Amino acid sequence: MTIQCRRATVEDIEGMSRVRLTVHENKLSDPSRVTYESYRQMIDKKGAGWVCEVGGEVVGFAIVDITSANVWALFVDPAHEAKGIGRKLHDEMLAWSFDQGLQRLWLGTSPGTRAERFYRNAGWQEVGRRANGEIKFELKQQDHGPANSRAACLKH
Template sequence: MIRVATRADLERIGEIRMAVRENRLTQPAKIVDQVEWLIDRDGFWVWDQDGTIQGFSSADPRDGSIFALFIDPDFEGRGAGQALLAAACAALKGAGHCKAWLTTGHGTRAERFYRLNGWAATGLADNGQIVFEKGFAG
């Protein structure tokens, strides 16, 4: 169900990203270059359910960050987010990182998701979002 994303997936990735209820993009064009860079380097994964992409994750091996984790709102609660996050973390570990980090907004479902999955808040980013980190076992 998880596979490496290709540029052919960009349209559906964009649809999911714009459909989310929280952490909405105000300027989607600003991230296109980074998304394409990560896809071209196998740093982007999709959850493909019967031929339809229902979610995606991405990790940036340059800095150890989780760049993205989004699930189609109609597909939430089925474990895809957990599995996609694990794929992104495994890729970062494989790239030599001993921990992953990400940022998310205060009081969001994402904040609760990361806290419930053992991520530790370590500070605030310049834009006021919470910085979370999680070390890799072994």
């Protein structure tokens, strides 16, 4: 199984949406609220996205909104979890975001999930709770060191 990772384009939106709707944790309470246009705005106007593919099929993606310094999405198809895909996407997204001049990023995720453990293990710090009950995490550029270096398979 060869994993190919690259910057996302609007042609990847269908695959990203499919992955987003297959996850078992942090499910969308109302899937109709995240539209094609939502994805397009994020990857074309507000930030950038990355995808990893297996056999030409999107199996994971990450999107950062640099206008609000927020990790908008990082999801891996459940059939492809625990293969390093999430970490590759995470590291590339952080490297790109900090290269853009951001000093910190934030995200929210549900407590007691694999995502919570993933972010804690990646060095994110809990800074509070959001109104919806999610844990609010933050990562500062200075805390993103060599141990969190850019994924080798991804290119700008």
